[in-house]
Amino acid sequence: MAAHRIALPLGAAVLVTLSLAGCRRELPAGSTGTQETTATATAAATAAPPPATAAPPAPAQPAIVLSPAIPGDLTFGGVGTLAGLQKDFDILSWNSFISLNWPPDANGVGDPAKKIGQDGDNPAVWEDFANVDAVFLPDGSTPEWGASGEIPPACKSLYKPGMKVLKQVGKTPTVLTANSQPFNTGPLIDQNGVYTRFEIVINKPMFDYIVANNLYSKAGQQAFTQPADFPCGSNPGPGNNGAEGAIMVKSAWMVIDAAQKGRFHSSEALVYSPPSENPKVPASCSMQTVGLVGLHIAHKTDSASQWVWSTFEHIDNAPTEEDVKSGKLEKSYNYYDPSCPADKCPPNQVPPRPWIPSQVSSYHSQVVRIFSYRGNEFAPESAAARNADARPLLASVNPKSVWTNYELISTQWPTNPGSNCAEKPGDQLGHPAPIFLANATLETYIQGMVPNVSSSCIECHNNAATTSGKPSDFTYVLQRAQ
Amino acid sequence: MPNDDIQDFAAMSAALTGFQLEFLKPALDTTNLSQAYFDYATKATQNEQATVQTLLTAYRAISTQPPQQIADTLLETAGQFPSPQALLAESITKLWYTGSWYPPGSVVMSEVVSSLAYTNGLAWQVMQSHPMGYSPFSFGYWANEPGPLSQFGVDTGSSTGAK
């Protein structure tokens, strides 16, 4: 590898131009920092006009905005340090969260006539993306965008088109085998003894790449001789509209009752538990109200050929290690019982086997969030600051917006990504910052700071392969092909 | 000033090890090993005659020389009986290569600084591979030749003074 470059995406000068273009979508030129309410923006625009001299306009800083436009790539804020870039990537994460959770129009695109959370809750753009079950069909046949995928027999009597069907139990479920952890990841069991469910969806550009290259079947993957290379997102520039790039979203859902709906983005869903031989259990399916507790957004962009990894949690999920030590605990959590002492409820312990998701378990996961910010100590600061910007912004649409109950944990990004979308440097991990990152609902049992074992999005996903064992460009979805 | 110390320590280490400064201390430094190793070596030699500060002083006097010359001078490679200061330079070289401390004059490891230090040891780069127990590569890579040495951070091209 050539001398280890400062990994400014696409070169600082170009990015300043791009950021101007990007910001101009929302902010009047010259305004900086967080976008407050529309009223404030208007006020800024009618403030003193720029001076009459020929000085170039100050570049608009990247900011968290209420917009349905899915950002194509990072907007560089001009400070090329770990702290500065972490801030920019965290802003990207929030803008992705907002645009992906925007209410969709009839075509599945964020509806500019609406605002996220204006009615409290709303269906999300990403919920119209293709569920991996609908992409990797049992007979390896060609998937169709918008199709529902195979409905398990146990759910058939309950199913109506458009319903959400949640089939995944752990990140390494018994039937759908997307393993990504050294040990079989344990299931996450809530305070009512009910298993948490997971769902993985991919956007149209990612879907289109899979279909165009026949990667939806084992046979197709066998015939595909080069490494997978998903399309990269980019911001609009002179003469082009930019590109969305490949995006995958993984969500974690907790079964809730009607009274809890105001506090969660929720959905009615068919919760399916697959049959298994060992343990011997039949399939089951029931209609439940489920609330979103965790959200991973992975996005491949021009400045990140190792993808950008954003992760969000519901604010009630779990206390941090600090909270537990200091005794500053809330009355209740989604995944922690404050009244249970550590010797009776050891934290982050994998539930005992056998795991039977169709049954209520006597074991409840006692989750504590462990901050593992080795590699970028600015990461937690930055996430907290972005949360302090974003959540009031969402509340400004509607104080009862369910979307105000989510927080960014952090964003993992490659500091040395490689010079363009396809190419990876000799160290193909790209030196991610922060080195470790975990979502307490999705990587509950591998939080920590041990290299090669503790949760690190890029490090783990680097090992992802197709069913024929070839590198699959940081996604485990391809190994679901049949 | 503390900042100069770390930057100079890193530049000196680059010369001692034969690796690129940008590899040991990139602009976006997620491992911060320069700081960790500076602190470790300083603490380990605080009661010794030769300390990190005395070594840095010697380095600064010759820092504009070509890196190979700096290395040979500080390590006293021409001689057979290196001074305590040269022995410290040896320990710092070994520290970067292994992530472990070898007390000056000893060939026996006394401590692994950390798991992060181990997985960033230069010995694994210099052999065009990866640390045993930490592979960033994909299945089957071992059937193919590795990339060139320069790709692994070694300063194969530079003949100018330290950066």
Added chain:
Amino acid sequence: MSANQPQYDFVIIGAGVSGNLIAWQLGLAGKKVLILEAGPAVPDNRGQYMENFYTSLAKTPESPYPPLPGNGSTRPLFPLPDPGEEAAPRFTVLQIGKGPDQSYMIQESVPAKAPDGNGLRGLPFSSTFERIGGGTAWHWLGTSLRLVPHDLTMQTTYGVAQDWPVPYDELELLYGKAEAAIGVAASVAEQAPLQQAIGLRYPPGYEYPMPPIPMSIVDETVSKGIAGLTVSVDAPQDPTAYPVFVSPTPAGRNSIPNYQERRQCAGNTNCIPICPIQAKWDPTVTLNQALDTGNVTVQYQTVAVNVAVDANGNVTGIDYLQWSRDAQTGVLSSTPGSVSANGFALCAHAIENVKLLLMSNGRQGVANSSDQVGRNLMDHVLYLSWAMAEQPVWGYRGPLATSGIESLRDGAFRKFRSAFRLEIGNEGWNFPKGDPYTTLNDFISGTNDSALNPDGQRLGGLALATKLNELYTHQFRIAALLDQMPQPDNRVTLHPYYIDGLGLPRPHVEYGLDDYTLDGFLAAKEVCTAIYEKMGAKEYTEYPNAAAGDFFYKGVKYHLYGAGHIMGTHRMGIDPKTSVVNGAQRSHDCANLWITGSGSFPTVGTANPTLTIVALAFKTAQDILSTLT
């Protein structure tokens, strides 16, 4: 728990390779099983084990696993923890050659000619084991070779040692089940040349569960370099010219993603002591499958101390001590308990099985009418050689070993000297010389512990980097795994006075090698040298320093390494007078007692034992089920 109403159908001692396999099979059949495991529980993730490894001063096979040497953050290696203070001490590589204050097993390490003139006595047994949930095979390499037919008929075919009481036709089918249970990556077609060479055979149409692991550059270089080589090191006694060729090694590691929901191998080059990503199968996988049945319970930190038998020789229960260590004070305490069941299996590996049997029944011993319990202790003793290749081979990459030379594992010479397989290492000189550390120190400090710095050069900067690159990238090693003969005087007994932290006697080991085996060393040495010569590599095999395990034979200095394969101490056979268990690993003396693992092997052949242990465990599970109503 009353002895009259067992809660469990079956009790297993040891949560390792065979114990977990049997528990899984019994659990699937609806039987209630209790596993007693001496050591601590399987952790929720391998982070602590990996951290132990990364920060260990010596990356030995035991380095990730408790109990660790030293204490506190600096963890100096020595002195090792006193086994007299440990609840579940075990034998480790760092203990070899140490006295009873540090070594769990008490044995000599200064060899001398055997009094009867046959070989040497007083050699240190050099293979080690773990006592933790998951057992010793946490750190197996993954090599999944089948024994060949003649390995089971050494007496009939070659007039030495014993035959196995299991026909090869049966074992061949059991191997298929074992390969599926572990997940072995190989291709029958690639193994085909070994059919003629050593009689390896598969059922028609058999295919391995996963495609083969690609060979390394080291493998390819050796393979090309020895093309056409034959050796006849045993002439004139055996004048045959044996072909020497490289074969890829079937391995229990994922060559594709997702077998058993585990990751695909990423070539971490760390199989021993631990695969960071569990691409390599280990017994915790099978343990999880056992727990999934809902019929298996594991009780950790529980050391069995007595196998209780009644007047008819039936086992009625197991007495044990469940131990714990106070987190604050470090004080060890234990609580006695007992459990009864309809049947029992000792799966605690070849040393601890013996210790338990000999301790039982007031130290009169159980299941030992043959007096063979503890006898015939065997290993695959290792002859290690190393060299510098003519061109770069780029070691330290890929799994620790991906190929070997298997073509010398059988032949007429087995009448008079040990056969061996050759394992080609992918880790440079890590094993023989502790590289990259040794050569690094040599060229910085001017020493010559690697033998690569005879001029005592001291280097720095790019000169150091390029010199190291040049040397590391040419390093490789070949190890011969020798088929050690069983000898009744190679035995494990209870030491009369050394005890562990629970007050239990520690193993006393008496060990040596006979001329048959030592002549195998000689042959291995000649073959390795012939290989290096043929491929133009410069050999560096030499043991200049004094270390426990050194010995001389016919004027040549060797060093004894163990392959990590502890075998023979409760061997199987047809005759209850000369064997402990039958072909199903059931005790001849006690109808409801099975004693399993590599301790059951009457001879050791030259295949790494784990696959055979799993295969036999399937047979044992079937036998157990036939007795449980």
